[in-house]
Amino acid sequence: MNLLGGVIVLGVIVVSMALHELAHGYVAYLLGDTTAKEDGRLTLNPLQHLDPVMSVILPMISFFLGGVVFGGAKPVPVNSRRLRGGVWGMALVALAGPLTNFLIALVALALGTKVPALSYGWSAQVLSQFVVVNLGFGVFNLIPIPPLDGSRVLYALMPDGVRELMDRMEGAGIAIIYILILLGGGIFTSMMTGAIAKVLELFYWILGV
Numbered sequence: 001m002n003l004l005g006g007v008i009v010l011g012v013i014v015v016s017m018a019l020h021e022l023a024h025g026y027v028a029y030l031l032g033d034t035t036a037k038e039d040g041r042l043t044l045n046p047l048q049h050l051d052p053v054m055s056v057i058l059p060m061i062s063f064f065l066g067g068v069v070f071g072g073a074k075p076v077p078v079n080s081r082r083l084r085g086g087v088w089g090m091a092l093v094a095l096a097g098p099l100t101n102f103l104i105a106l107v108a109l110a111l112g113t114k115v116p117a118l119s120y121g122w123s124a125q126v127l128s129q130f131v132v133v134n135l136g137f138g139v140f141n142l143i144p145i146p147p148l149d150g151s152r153v154l155y156a157l158m159p160d161g162v163r164e165l166m167d168r169m170e171g172a173g174i175a176i177i178y179i180l181i182l183l184g185g186g187i188f189t190s191m192m193t194g195a196i197a198k199v200l201e202l203f204y205w206i207l208g209v
Contacts, residue, residue, distance in 0.1 A: 008129055009069065009133060010056070013055065013059050015046070017072075017137070021074070024076040033080075035078060036077055048074075051072065069132060070136040070192065072141060075147060087152075090152050090156065091156040098137070102135070105130065105138065106203050108128075108134070136192065145177055
């Protein structure tokens with residue numbers, strides 16, 4: 001893929017990740033936890049949210065290798081003791097990020113398929129990358145391995161014994177994810193691609209295209 005394509009993808013990544021993290025912080029704020037606001041994370045400024053490895057290096061490597069673009073960002077600080085709803089409040093905060101990515105992808109797909117003037121040229125390329133990148137981010141972050149967002153939902157559903165195990169995994173979670181990607185790259189990519197295809201199929205059905 002050419003350098004210009006990489007620049008477009010990087011811009012899409014920066015915008016998408018900022019909105020992803022802002023969604024986490026804003027839902028936490030709505031549920032009574034002001035930690036993210038106090039930490040300056042209720043902002044669209046990407047410098048407050050991006051992690052050099054998870055937000056830039058990892059997704060750009062996956063992009064230039066021709067695979068599914070996925071990644072993460074610097075976690076928004078959340079004090080679960082201040083959240084209404086306990087573990088379910090935390091699950092809602094976690095879901096806000098990937099759901100925001102899916103919403104971005106749906107809006108970009110709608111613009112690209114319903115607005116003729118945006119269906120060709122550079123606008124079509126940018127919208128296409130918003131769809132691809134955000135579907136990748138949304139699906140990746142729903143993987144139920146701490147500290148990814150999907151683990152917070154699983155945590156709310158599990159009994160105390162499993163929650164204790166997940167708590168112990170928290171610190172090693174990112175290392176586990178890297179190992180899974182390195183050792184099972186083909187299987188991991190295949191699973192991600194399959195999940196993205198299902199979400200995309202649903203979006204096409206919603207839009208009637």
